[in-house]
Amino acid sequence: MTVRYRDGIEIELSDGTRIVCDADDPDGDVTVVSHAHGDHLPDGETTAVCSALTAALGTARRDEALHRTTDDRVELLPAGHVAGSRAAVVTDPDGTRYCYTGDICTRSRFYLSGFEAPDVDVLITEATYGEPEYQFPDHDDIVDQILDWLADTDAPVVLFGYALGRAQKLQLLAEQAGRTVYTTDAVQRVNEPIAEHLGVEFPAANFDESVELDVGDALVLPMTTARIGWIEDLAEEADAKTAGFSGWAVDSAYRFRGNFDTAFPLSDHGDFAELCALVETADPDRIYTQHGSGDAFAEHLTSEGYDATTIKQNQTSLSEF
Numbered sequence: 001m002t003v004r005y006r007d008g009i010e011i012e013l014s015d016g017t018r019i020v021c022d023a024d025d026p027d028g029d030v031t032v033v034s035h036a037h038g039d040h041l042p043d044g045e046t047t048a049v050c051s052a053l054t055a056a057l058g059t060a061r062r063d064e065a066l067h068r069t070t071d072d073r074v075e076l077l078p079a080g081h082v083a084g085s086r087a088a089v090v091t092d093p094d095g096t097r098y099c100y101t102g103d104i105c106t107r108s109r110f111y112l113s114g115f116e117a118p119d120v121d122v123l124i125t126e127a128t129y130g131e132p133e134y135q136f137p138d139h140d141d142i143v144d145q146i147l148d149w150l151a152d153t154d155a156p157v158v159l160f161g162y163a164l165g166r167a168q169k170l171q172l173l174a175e176q177a178g179r180t181v182y183t184t185d186a187v188q189r190v191n192e193p194i195a196e197h198l199g200v201e202f203p204a205a206n207f208d209e210s211v212e213l214d215v216g217d218a219l220v221l222p223m224t225t226a227r228i229g230w231i232e233d234l235a236e237e238a239d240a241k242t243a244g245f246s247g248w249a250v251d252s253a254y255r256f257r258g259n260f261d262t263a264f265p266l267s268d269h270g271d272f273a274e275l276c277a278l279v280e281t282a283d284p285d286r287i288y289t290q291h292g293s294g295d296a297f298a299e300h301l302t303s304e305g306y307d308a309t310t311i312k313q314n315q316t317s318l319s320e321f
């Protein structure tokens, strides 16, 4: 049997069944979608093994239906990354168990339960922050720092985070700090299914040109808009302070690259220590790493005695089973 990374990750079982995870144009026997971030969603109308919330978010974000189905060979586990995200545990008829993580975070925070690694034979894991320098502070300490900054900043604030993930947490934190919260349609479209499925209330009003940002206000914007001219102008006109939120903020260069007044390492991924701990728990015979520090993490795992390689697109890797 084989694990390949072509269009998404493909797991071929001993009976020839092809399970295809997070592909743009899935062509397998079973399609899996781990979560509703753009680089994991299929193009066009698709039926996939995914959570009900991922189906709702995928449909809301793309204007093309993502239908949910189930398959006896695929079990979904909460991945702790963003609302609705799941890791897939695939069981081969010969008993071999695979885990495809998608993006993961093992820290429980806000309305998300951290990923708990299953015991598997083959682990295909993301390794976005798979190098020792990526060490995130304790989650509660980051939250305290953000709340202190929101309370101490005597100006409107513009907070940048991914539309699905950080943007929801930033709305909750800004509200907790007593600010009036505004956000855009793109974020509201994501808020609605999450509110419906998880029962979390998001406090934001819609932001448009009629809104003048005041000292006690917080505007939550998608990270992709951080370098758009009119938003930079708007922040300047309102004399607002800007903040970026990402795991990359452990590196001080992040704040300067993003031209933010400040930055916080609030992440929806696991850091290096979390990735190491999850490998230890899963205790697999074979590990494939992908994304970010995939090479470095596979090298680290190999030095620890694991059978680990990074899986690159269009390289085929025959497993030893």
Ligand SMILES: [Zn+2]
Residues within 6 Å of the ligand: 035, 037, 081, 103
């Ligand atoms: Zn993601």
